[in-house]
Amino acid sequence: MNEYLKLFNLFTDIEINDFLKLSQTILLKKGDLYINNNEICDSIAFVKSGIFRSYYYSNNDDEITYCFTFPNKLLMAYSSFISQKKSEENIQALTDAEIISIPKATLENLAKSNSNWLRFLKIIAEKEYVELEKWIFNHQKDKAQQRYLDLITTQPEYIKEIPLHYIASYLGVTQRHLSRIRANITY
Template sequence: MITAFLRNFNVLTDTEINDFLSMGTIRQLQKGDFFISEGKFCKEVAFIRSGILRSFFSPESGEEITYCITFPGSLMTAYSAFITSLPTLENIQAISACELLVIQKNDIDKLTKSSMNWVKFFKIIAEQQYIELEKRLFLFQKEKAKKRYMDLLENQPAYVRQIPLQYLASYLGITPRHLSRLRKEIIF
């Protein structure tokens, strides 16, 4: 899965992909385990081989706000903390049992120094992260909850039912009760 993911960008050679794979280590997370917790330094990136992760923060009210859900076949990190080397303000937690391929920041730095292909690759990843963030922001501002839910169902139908109601509702910016009503309206 990760080899296909890396090849899909048409930037990396087979040798470069093998270098990446050799630097990675497999990590298992059980449901509820944290990839990273608020206040920690983020020095690694994970490729999600299986399972689902959620990113959330807790404002002063203490209520957890899920702002990102990441599915298999994606890279995941506490992106701002990874770039700035400052402690993270977010938590990344397994919603289900996960298998991750984890690569350390210092190994990524080695890769980017070894080949311009890696610089191009990580530039593309950064651009995609920005586009996804902008898309989510526009979706939140322009569309009603039903449309946001429908988009999620369309893009990740196999995983939506695995996400606990309270996390999914928070991600959609609605109450669990409102989400229950939406689910009854939508037959899938």
């Protein structure tokens, strides 16, 4: 988390240490939920270790995985975090995980007392928007095979830990179609 915050070039070491004192380390077991749908996301977390999936339920009550979160990334149900309304998504640990969490209220108090934290929140909002737009474009223009290649290229060390049915859901294909995609790829 310390190194992650330094990447923003906004904070002094003292500000980062103060932030870390206000945060809490949470250990999650494989299968645990960080956020459950119909709960309000009232904190933001940094993934120190582990893999998470974000999913929602379709009108047919099928689980639809739409996002994976890997180490050294932020984790939250962003719409719920911003609006403070109940989340429509679930965020589940796919492996044992360790996160560093800070309550929204604490982060907002930091932003009131130090404009660097306000800039940090602005940058996070911009990054979330860019990621959402990228996801939409990729899911509309790229075929499932290309999205799978992107996933195994950007996260080769973690992809093996994600059950195939979650990857198939993320790609919007059946497990059978995913098997055909994997068979056509030479590693």
